Amino acid sequence: MFATIAQGLRFPEGPVAMPDGSVVLVEIAAGRISRVHPDGTVQTVAEPGGGPNGLAIGPDGKLYCCNNGGFDYIEHPSGLLIPHGQAADYSGGRIERIDLATGAVEILYRDGDFGCTLRGPNDIVFDAHGGFWFTDHGKTRPRERDVTGIFYARADGSHLEEVIFPSENPNGIGLSPDGKRLYAAETYTCRLMAFDVVAPGQIDPTAGLGGPGLPLYRPAGYKFFDSLGVEACGNICVATIGESGISVISPTGDLIDFVPTPDPFTTNICWGGPDLRTAYITLSGTGQLIRMDWPRPGLALAY
Template sequence: MPELTAVAEGLSFPEGPIALDDGSVLVVEIRRGTLSRVTPDGAVSVLAGCGGGPNGAAIGPDGAVYVCNNGGFAWHDREGLVLPGRQPDDYSGGRIQRVTFDGTVTDLYTEVDGHPLRGPNDIVFDADGGFYFTDLGKTRERDMDLGGLYYALPDGSRVEEIVHPLQQPNGVGLSPDGDRLYVAETGPGRVWCWDVTGPGRLRGRGSGARGAQLLHGFAGAQMLDSLAVDSAGNVCVATLNTGAITVLSPDGEIVDVVGVPVPDPLVTNICFGGPELRTAHITSSGRGVLYRTEWPRPGLAPRFTA
């Protein structure tokens, strides 16, 4: 079992980690509405104020950070945990944002074909420079949104719906050669996969979520959050309630389960960096902690770096 070390504590629901070449890590702080930088010694500084609820993030081909902003949550503090809730009274709407390292924030997309984005969640770039992102939607007292999967270009010229509906689509990732796309659904606890036939083009191989193949369905009350793919093609998906990163093989078998040292049902994301991409950074969001550990397998290099 890898030994995890707390790099930073007291973060305001960290998510969307990005390992930078200098050893620091970018994280969003969803509750605070910021994109923040954590240095290797644990110092935290705000790179940009995004407002709403910045969530998944990735570096684009231009070196800027692209952020899925879910518009915010109603927040609850309970027994030492921070818990996200329903759509808040001050909900600002979902959007995709472009953030530069001087702190400039630009709203890139707010709707697709006239349909407003509701709760964009996670993002991954392909080798062509476009990006896939999920929209989990928002939950209200008596109803909730259907979610979807989208593809867009970073210059603001194209965004399109690829799969709709999905049930709370969250984590999204690509296989090492880019020919397979993965999406995790939060509430149902399912990871789906599609064959990629071109930029923003998918071919289903099953009869599930709009032609996807079910990679793995989790038993019991296990919900899913974001994911990352390692160099062997394993899908490392954050498993809620369990409070761990579950590693799935490309065939859908459970390879490993890595929990955090202080129990937290809201372990939400993982990224890879460091020498040979063997350093994993894991967000324990409910307790506001960013962990670091040496991973058993090398991670997958991001398509683009800052």
């Protein structure tokens, strides 16, 4: 059972549970960051434009945002809002830093910085060292799709590096509880990949055949993986498009649970509450943020 906290959101994603019980999230199709209060009130935090996507709180208490530059959308007859390729007014991929108190938006990294190509930054996770990993999902245009990678950056703007390339349109990203494994969910291959972290911003390049990383899990059927979260026990919870729900995968690659949801574009999950057993899930196609009790606590994030 779940409760709907807010509806009418414009493709919500990137939820971050806040200490006061609110949830900060993006509305990708509206180009804004919003705060959903426990009573369902929605407050605009910032309006960076483009396509704000993944969010995380950094060591300075500010909000770090993966901005994909924007999608075009289809308003399906069923009422679903569906992303459809690169926006006509695509504004470029970037990483932004946002002051939650004032709404001020600063571009921390943009396409071309440190020799890196940023097409569609998507999801983000901070490590215990104050740096962050993020995926670049790329953009899709008629008859072509970007080949992208996974990046590591410092929060002070001093370092940006593409650590993993190529990756098959990576989406969700997370770290194991001990920080020694990096997980990334690929959308179109519907694979959950695992990478061994050997130092901050470095992975073992030999762990895998034909490139770094090991395919951990891949479901059957017509499904796509979106963003993910990690439980305190190490399970990886991947938002699953098509089948509609959250796939819960063990660190050894076994599907141990599937939590269904009523939106085929179920895109992300985070945890809040005093025991981190309240799950917040974005139902993007129908524009909802829902809340449910979760059987296991989520992993406490670095910040």
